[in-house]
Amino acid sequence: MHSPVIVWLRRDLRLSDQAAIAEAAGKGPVIPVYVLDDETPRHRAMGGASRWWLHHSLASLDAALREKGSRLILRRGKCEDVLPALAEETGAREVHALHHYEPWWRNAEKAVGKRVALHLHHGNYLVPPGAVTTGAGAPYKIYTPFWRALSERMPPPEVQPCPDAIPAPESWVRSESLADWNLLPVEPDWAGGLRDAWEPGEDGAHARLQAFAGKASRYREQRDLPSRDATSFLSPHLHFGEISPAQVWHAMAGAGGSVETFLGEVGWRDYAQNVILQFPDYGGKSAREPFDSFPWRTGENAEADLRAWQQGRTGYPIVDAGMRQLWHTGWMHNRVRMIAASFLVKHLLIDWRRGEQWFWDTLVDADYASNAVNWQWTAGSGVDSNMFVRIMAPLSQSEKFDAAAYIRQWVPELADLPDAEIHDPAPMARPADYPSRLIDHRAARERALAAWEQAKD
Template sequence: MHSPVIVWLRRDLRLSDQPAIAEAAGKGPVIPVYVLDDETARHRAMGGASRWWLHHSLTSLDAALRGKGSRLILRRGRCEEILPALVEEIGASEIHALHHYEPWWRNAEKAVGKRIGLCLHHGNYLAPPGSVTTGSGAPYKIYTPFWRALNERMPPPESLPCPDAITAPETWPQSDDLASWNLLPTRPDWAGGLRDFWVPGETAAQTRLDALVAKAHRYKEDRDLPSLDATSFLSPHLHFGEISPARIWHAVSDAGGSVGTFLGEVGWRDYAQNVILQFPDYGSRSARDPFDSLPWRSGPEAEADLRAWQQGRTGYPIVDAGMRQLWHTGWMHNRVRMIAASFLVKHLLIDWRRGEQWFWDTLVDADYASNAVNWQWTAGSGVDSNMFVRIMAPLSQSEKFDAAAYIRDWVPELADLPDAEIHDPAPMTRPRSYPPRLIDHRAARERALAAWEQARR
């Protein structure tokens, strides 16, 4: 029998359209390995919601592998130490993996590659990050020309099929017990809403994609309406690599109507990876210099406002609905994410990094690139971003995008109010159980603009 081949898995937890698995399966016995490496990621180790998802995604992948005659090996520690030791233990000939672009994974790939044979494949994006460049060979910083250039290279290659079988080694190496990793919350168990809303894994990702195909032609018309289930709900499945963007593209590209808007959102994911490839510290450093001088609020009052925002107690119904949806399900409607993020940065004048950190811990789709790029876009601090002086008005946004039913779902204190009042409850009709506004919109706007002028000087 040939020497076994290791497949190093990270955010690519699928069997279909998985180039590393496809390549390894043609070489002989395969040992799929997932290493929980919090040490390399350090302060970017997965947050609580992502760890919940990971537990169930690994369970699903192991079951799928066993159906192919294989299984998943779990190890914990630094990848650059665990993988070489495993190679020596089992006499593996090489390791196959998909490229990852978060700065800690790029460092890990270099460290592992220096010690053992590491074969890296592309497959988590529509095109390899860094490959879409201007005529002069420079990387794009602005989304629109990036998307135009990427779109010219579409469609992506056809998806690779799932292997019929995966050859097992003569003996399996020892594996950690998944339960010993303590990825699931217990004291307290706050994941009830996540269990009710999500089913992680490759099969569930395909189910979500099948549902999207029927509605993708109306994506542009319906995606901004939080009261409708019109978005794809594919973001956590994409983040954990339970489905490939190429598979999604081929499934929906012929849907007609406004499906191009949805494909542009898949392209935004590629764009975000290209940004962090150029600016690895994008999740912690503003791209525009004036933001280094912006007088963000701090101290007890600001911290109290931050907690109110986190708990959905700002007094702005659309913001509170979004933040409560996030806490309950680990996800938030995209239009509401923009409103809630803008509120923190511009109404409360709290540093965008505090919001990014909260989303990192509470989102099941907490992707380093997308999270950082979206927060910097909303704050106005990014290389391609909204202007800081463009301040979203949450009350009018709520009415414009018909969020009444959404608010009733997540802010039950207001459920009895009619549509005409629920977006902006008057003092006389506002229930006592619902908090007053932390700050009026006009006062918040004036404070934010004054802070911006100070930063510019």
């Protein structure tokens, strides 16, 4: 029998359209391994919601592997140490994996490659990040020309099917217990809403894709309406690699109508990776110089406002609905994400990095590139971003995008108010258990514009 081949799994937890598994399966016995490495990412180790998702995704992947005659090996530690040790233990001659582009994973790939024969494959994005360049060969910084150039290279390669069987080694090495990793919350168990909302794993991803198929043609018309069930809910499945972007593209490209807008959102995911490839510290460093001296609020009052925002107690119904949806389900509607993020940065003048960190811990789709790019776009600090002086008005946004039913679902204190009042309840109409606004919109706008002038000066 040939010596075994290790497949190093990270955010690519699927069997179909998975180039590393397909290549390894053709070379000999395969040892699929997931390494829980909290040391390499350091402060970017997965947050609580992502760890909940990871537990269930790994359990699903192990079950799928066993149906193919294989299984998933679990090890904990630093990848650059664990993988060479596993190769020596098993006699494996090669390690196969998909490219990852977060700065810590790029560093880990270099370190692992110095100690074992590491073969990296593409497949987590429509095209390899860095491959779409200008006529002069430079990477794009602005989304629109990037998307135009990316579109010219579409469709992506055809989807590769799952192998019929995955050859197993003569004997299996020790695997750690998933339960012993303590990825699930226990005291308290705050994940009830996540369990109700999601089915992690490859099967869950394809169920979401199938459910979205009938709505994709109306995406542009309905995607901004949080009271409608109009979005794909594929973001966590894409983040954990339970489905490939090529699978999504080929399934949706012929839907007609305004599906092109949805495909552009899949392209935005590629764009975000392009940005962090150029600016690895994008998750913690503003791209525009005025923000280096921006007068963010700090101190006791600012911290109290931050807690109110996190808990959905700002007094702005659309913001509070979004933040409560996030806490309950680990996800938030995209339009509401923009409103809630803008409120933190521009109404409360709290550093965008504080919001990015909260999303990192509470989102099941917490993705380093997308999270950082989206926050910097909203703050106005990014290489391609909204202008800081464009300040979203949450009250009018709520009415414009017909969020009444959404607010009733997530802010039940206001459920009895009519549509005409629920977006902006008058003081006398506010229930006693619903807070007053942290700050009036006009006062917040004036304060934000003054802070911007100070930063520019």
